[in-house]
Amino acid sequence: MPNLSNYPNGFPGGVSIRGMPVLNTYGGNVYWVNSNGGGDGNKGTRSKPFATLDYAFSKCTANNGDIILVMPNHAETITGAGGIAHDVAGVSVVGLGVGNQRPRFLMDGATTVTYAISAADAYVGNIVFASGHADVVACFDITGVYAHIDNCMFVDNTTNENFKSAITCSGADNTADGLKVTHCRFMTPNAATLGFILTTGDVEFLEVTDNVVISEGTGLATLITNATGKDMKRCFVCNNYLSSKATANNLFIHNDTASPNNSGIIAHNRCGHADVTAGHVLGVVGGCRMFDNLSVSTDALSGFVIPAIDVDL
16 A cells, blocks of 8 residues: 655645646645534644634745645535635635535625635635625625636525625725636626626736636626726736626626726637627727627627727728
8 A cells, every 4th residue: 555644744845736837836834624524623634624714724824835725525604704814925725626526615694705815826726606695795805916716616506695796806906916817607697797807996917818607697797897997907808708688888898997097908708798789889998909809699690809800001
């Protein structure tokens, strides 16, 4: 039988985690979380894991490359604003398992329940978040720079238990700079759904790529909504798919500022909606370069390019 280890001192030689290039070779502490037999009085090892994610953060060291591994079939119910407080810089949370085996967090108790990321350089990947209350404002509230939400899924727990948005950046200008949201899924049949990502301040270096949003939202059910007068500078928004029941206004990105405040690339996105007028206003972000973004308002047709294709001058 091969020798086994609970990694009591982490991975001294570093660790490579498949599918997560940002975690190639970390030498920090490794903590384990498992609601099935775990306890917050434990050492956080593979055989004696912690019971809750929030407790695991209390054992992490800032900017040390620490990783929290959340076991398959882990389940937690979170209540209250900041019910999970990702408040230690440079900590990565990695969910293990696929499909129904992925860790699942039920965000419950009130509309204000959140996973709050206030620390810099946070990573959260491969976790399912379910809303256990009607019209939860957002699952994540991000006020730390260079957060990365990757391969997570946001769903309704049951009928009329829904997130209005998956992610909010509720802080002042530039407190969420460097936000990266990749390979996520936001699936809800609720008509109250709003933007996948909402920002209240200016955001620089925003990257939103390869996400799928399928909702019945009839209002401002966008991919990204910026508050009035707020900018996206040096953004990269590519290869996202959005299907909603929105009938008017900006259908894909809601932004009311222009160059030079906005800049970046918005390309290869697909937006399905219910605006049957001639407008199909996806929401041109002034100052950003637009390439090959398609819009469609009916199931019977394929999308057409918005804004219009340029001509050879």
